[in-house]
Amino acid sequence: MVKQLLKKVVPGRLWATVRSALIELPYATYRPRTVTHNYFGQKLNVCIADGLAEGYYDQNVPELERVKIMPKRKLTEGARVFDLRSHVGVRAMALARFVGQTGQVIGVEPNPHSYESCVRNKALNDTIPARLPARRLLGRGSTDQLRPRTGG
Numbered sequence: 001m002v003k004q005l006l007k008k009v010v011p012g013r014l015w016a017t018v019r020s021a022l023i024e025l026p027y028a029t030y031r032p033r034t035v036t037h038n039y040f041g042q043k044l045n046v047c048i049a050d051g052l053a054e055g056y057y058d059q060n061v062p063e064l065e066r067v068k069i070m071p072k073r074k075l076t077e078g079a080r081v082f083d084l085r086s087h088v089g090v091r092a093m094a095l096a097r098f099v100g101q102t103g104q105v106i107g108v109e110p111n112p113h114s115y116e117s118c119v120r121n122k123a124l125n126d127t128i129p130a131r132l133p134a135r136r137l138l139g140r141g142s143t144d145q146l147r148p149r150t151g152g
Contacts, residue, residue: 006018026050026051027049027050027113030049030050030051032047032048032049033047033048034046034047034048034124035048035057035058037057037058037059037060037061038060038061039057039060039061039090039093039094040061040062040063040090040091040094041062041063041094042093042094042097044090044093044094044121044124044125045121045124045125046088046090046121046124047088047117047120047121047124049088049113049116049117049120050113050117052087053087053088053117056087056090057088057090061090075095075098075099076098076099076100077098077099077100077101077102077103078099078100078102078103079098079099079103079104080099080103080104080105080106081095081098081099081103081104081105081106082105082106082107082108083095083105083106083107083108084108085108085109085110086107086108086109086114086115086118087109087114087117087118088114088117088118088121089107089109089117089118089119089121089122090121091107092105092107092118093105093121093122093125
């Protein structure tokens with residue numbers, strides 16, 4: 001209700017600035033930290049950079065039934081998988097173990113803050129069988145591709 005009232009009385013350009021600041025405020029005031037937990041049956045280091053990530057990933061996350069059945073659903077070595085709305089990249093990194101050295105996991109994250117967290121988290125977990133090239137796929141730096149590591 002207050003939001004609708006403000007939208008009526010505050011000029012459009014100023015409202016857009018205020019709205020943007022309100023969206024960024026939780027990110028700017030949160031103190032990032034790195035945690036280590038088991039996610040979907042895989043031990044990963046994850047940078048917790050906002051309250052939403054803290055709620056989801058500052059704990060062990062059990063392997064979900066839908067993840068357990070993936071090999072039966074032809075998610076095997078060499079497969080290509082898309083992780084839409086990757087958030088901080090935990091699912092994409094966990095899926096990389098199924099597709100192996102010849103497969104791909106392509107993570108898509110439109111939120112720039114979450115995208116940067118995904119890149120940071122991939123760097124924290126360089127032992128998983130995937131690498132993160134500098135190339136970003138779908139514009140605005142919002143998408144990245146996890147490819148299997150080749151060689152050493």
